Amino acid sequence: MSFEHHQIPADLLAWYDLSARDLPWRIGPAARKAGIRPDAYRVWLSEIMLQQTTVAAVKPYFERFVARWRSVEDLADAETDDVMAEWAGLGYYSRARNLHACAKIVAHGHGGRFPPTAALLKALPGIGDYTSAAIASIAFDEPAPVVDGNIERVVTRLYRIKAPLPAAKTAIRRTVAAITPTERPGDFAQAMMDLGATICVPRTPSCLICPIAAHCAARSAGDQALYPVKPPKRAVPSRVGAAFVALRRADGAVWLRRRPAPSMLGGMAEAPSTDWSARADGETHAASAPFTAGWVHAGTVEHGFTHFKLALEVYRAEVETVTGVEGWWAPPDRIAEQGLPTLMRKVVARAIAAEPALAKEKRPARKQRTASIRLEAEPEGSFSLVDDAAAGTRRPPRPRRRTRRTSARWSKG
DNA sequence: AAGACGTGGCT
DNA sequence: TAGCCAAGTCT
CATH class of the missing domain: 3.90.79.10 (Nucleoside Triphosphate Pyrophosphohydrolase)
Structure with a gap:
């Protein structure tokens, strides 16, 4: 299988050219190939919002943020409480705090321009391994290895990596680095994520329409459902x-x-x-x-x-x-x-x-x-x-059975 | 380095 | 229903 690695980016990008999702923070593959780069501010903002959060949940927040704060300087000059309030409902609120802190550093310490390498980006608050690589590759064409949950799934299937997460992360990152092309690295990363989000999904992947099924070891073995291997979850108290x-x-x-x-x-x-x-x-x-x-x-x-x-x-x-x-x-x-x-x-x-x-x-x-x-x-x-x-909203009727609680009246002291 | 950290949608 | 999962980061 390894002799085919060089084909993966080509096959995947050909699929991406036709099937890329149209998202508010993206420029399409055609525009990208014409030399246009997406705005680093929008890329950064979307990547922070997308951490552990679905695309559908992010979209309206992204639109409201960019309408209210059109640049990183605008955001830096906002009141923290306003940023927190605009974030309310998205969850993981330390992201909003770090977002504002990061905006201030970029606006007032870097002249309003995001540093253009993954290594520099990673030093900023709220930006870790994944986000630094994503911004560097998507906005600045650096072939940094982008590894998110989607890509972990795709890669563990491609190579039948049996080591459980998170121990397998190092091997996954090394593998992604090996197949990331120097041409269109950002589109490659987004294509991998689109593939994981729409075809190489967790439960029942659509291998029949997968553009890189021919390169997939798990597909050959028929055990794609086994990957990625994860440790058992602890009970929630x-x-x-x-x-x-x-x-x-x-x-x-x-x-x-x-x-x-x-x-x-x-x-x-x-x-x-x-x-x-x-x-x-x-x-x-x-x-x-x-x-x-x-x-x-x-x-x-x-x-x-x-x-x-x-x-x-x-x-x-x-x-x-x-x-x-x-x-x-x-x-x-x-x-x-x-x-x-x-x-x-x-x-x-x-x-x-x-x-x-x-x-x-x-x-x-x-x-x-x-x-x-x-x-x-x-x-x-x-x-x-x-x-x-x-x-009379047409939601499916929820099974509702709630014990009637007596109203307890008391006052302090 | 394992646990803290939100929420909504899907099965 | 209850659990699983989503473009992770920080400590």
């Missing part, structure tokens, strides 16, 4: 906590504060919440309310993170004002601008959807619809309360 949503009686504004930078969701806005502990009960929640108010249990929000599951008990209270604690009021029509991560959007949505305690006493008990109600950020920046169960 559960944590619990409570969140407190104060609503200003006058206008329905929500009291928010900022989470400390180095923590989970660091630097993002939140409705004040307790620590998220491995084990806790109502007593802990009560003692941890941020201030005294008529807190009423409004339901539970469940949220899955990478390394733990979280169940947050949501309490709401209607108040005149708040004193003695750090934070700010977010008017109801401006909640979308506050930079609430998805977990906290769920929390606020749950609290707003909960019926006021007084009304509740007058009405017959009604089943809670915790998971069907959500806050949705509209593209224009508005923020709407969506009730899937009532609105």
